[in-house]
Amino acid sequence: MNTGTPSIEINEVGPRDGLQIEKTFVSTEEKIALVDALSDCGFARIEVTSFTSPKAIPALADAQEVMRGIRRHPDVIYTALVPNIRGLERAIEVGTQEMNLVMSSSETHNRANLRMTRDQSLSELTSILRAAQGTSTPCNVSLSTVFGCPFDGDVPVDDVLRLAHQLAEAGAAGITLCDTTGMAYPTQVAALCETVLRELPGLPITIHLHNTRGMALANAIAAWQTGVTRFDAAAGGLGGCPYAPGASGNVNTEELVHMFECMGVKTGVSLQPLLDIVRGLPQLVQREFSIPLLAAGHRLATHQPPAWLAEKFGPADGVHA
Ligand code: COA
Ligand code: ZN
Numbered sequence: 001m002n003t004g005t006p007s008i009e010i011n012e013v014g015p016r017d018g019l020q021i022e023k024t025f026v027s028t029e030e031k032i033a034l035v036d037a038l039s040d041c042g043f044a045r046i047e048v049t050s051f052t053s054p055k056a057i058p059a060l061a062d063a064q065e066v067m068r069g070i071r072r073h074p075d076v077i078y079t080a081l082v083p084n085i086r087g088l089e090r091a092i093e094v095g096t097q098e099m100n101l102v103m104s105s106s107e108t109h110n111r112a113n114l115r116m117t118r119d120q121s122l123s124e125l126t127s128i129l130r131a132a133q134g135t136s137t138p139c140n141v142s143l144s145t146v147f148g149c150p151f152d153g154d155v156p157v158d159d160v161l162r163l164a165h166q167l168a169e170a171g172a173a174g175i176t177l178c179d180t181t182g183m184a185y186p187t188q189v190a191a192l193c194e195t196v197l198r199e200l201p202g203l204p205i206t207i208h209l210h211n212t213r214g215m216a217l218a219n220a221i222a223a224w225q226t227g228v229t230r231f232d233a234a235a236g237g238l239g240g241c242p243y244a245p246g247a248s249g250n251v252n253t254e255e256l257v258h259m260f261e262c263m264g265v266k267t268g269v270s271l272q273p274l275l276d277i278v279r280g281l282p283q284l285v286q287r288e289f290s291i292p293l294l295a296a297g298h299r300l301a302t303h304q305p306p307a308w309l310a311e312k313f314g315p316a317d318g319v320h321a
Helices: 014-020 028-039 063-069 085-093 107-114 118-133 157-169 186-199 216-225 253-262 271-279 281-285 292-296 307-313
Strands: 009-012 045-050 077-082 098-104 139-144 174-178 205-208 230-233
Touching: 009 253, 014 028, 014 045, 028 045, 028 063, 028 271, 045 063, 063 077, 063 085, 077 085, 077 139, 085 118, 098 107, 098 118, 107 118, 107 139, 118 139, 118 157, 139 157, 157 174, 157 186, 174 186, 174 230, 186 205, 186 216, 205 216, 216 253, 230 253, 253 271, 253 292, 271 281, 271 292
Parallel strands: 009 045, 009 230, 045 077, 077 098, 098 139, 139 174, 174 205, 205 230
Antiparallel strands: none
């Protein structure tokens, strides 16, 4: 049993999931600067970009230049999303340290997002896993829509388990359970995480949450309580899949970090430098959006009381300095 300080690992997916849906094209230099700044915040992983078709995801068409241009912090693993063999080849060419393969657990979202059936994707990913065995590059697999599909509704748990087993047998280094359009709710998250952890013991499980319906932090706690310690999150709560109707932002990294740190759970991430980056995001993506933690500050960011309190009541007794 682990009796030390509890800790989690965060995979910052803002540069990939965050930017893939933005209308404004963020320049290659700005993307590199964003990743470089995030590199100094203490993340375990940063998902830098995706090696997808530039027609499908024009916002990340400069994936190779970005991966080539970033500064590599020795403590960070630089990953990227890969949907097919062509993507693997491009990712390897520019020194991607870990692949994040992707397919959906629901048929219709897989077809809409990847223009393949689930069977075709499974066979593509199996070929990638085989090809990657010759290199020393670990390949995680993100399973989209496991908590619900915006086209097909609830996804049978058996479909998720079958895919997770097949991918693990094919050599996946880990599985990410993705709530692509924020359909998950806490008891559902706990139940699926428990089942997957039990059925695939020893396989690292990550949870990928979107805050579409305001349940992302509650879902994060539900996953953590079952023993999941790896979380995807996007700075500023950016993000969303362009091929999933109604998609909106990922769980906010800064809110996830703040929440776990309040609870005494180590995240490795320094909140202040992260908030400094988050402050610049509206300008980067050329649109305004609310960033609650930036407005409110840390929960113990207390305020100077109004001057008249001291005049009326004198110095306050029992108030900590
Ligand atoms: N990187 C760069 N180009 C790629 C590519 C890749 N990984 N895969 C395919 N292409 C190119 C092909 O070379 C071809 O180019 P051409 O038209 O100039 O000849 C074109 O894209 C079509 O190739 P095809 O194999 O027919 O792909 P497709 O059109 O059926 O699309 C995917 C399949 C998977 C490549 C595409 O749907 C995709 O990239 N989806 C990603 C969606 C995504 O990232 N969603 C959000 C994250 S969940
Ligand atoms: Zn996502």
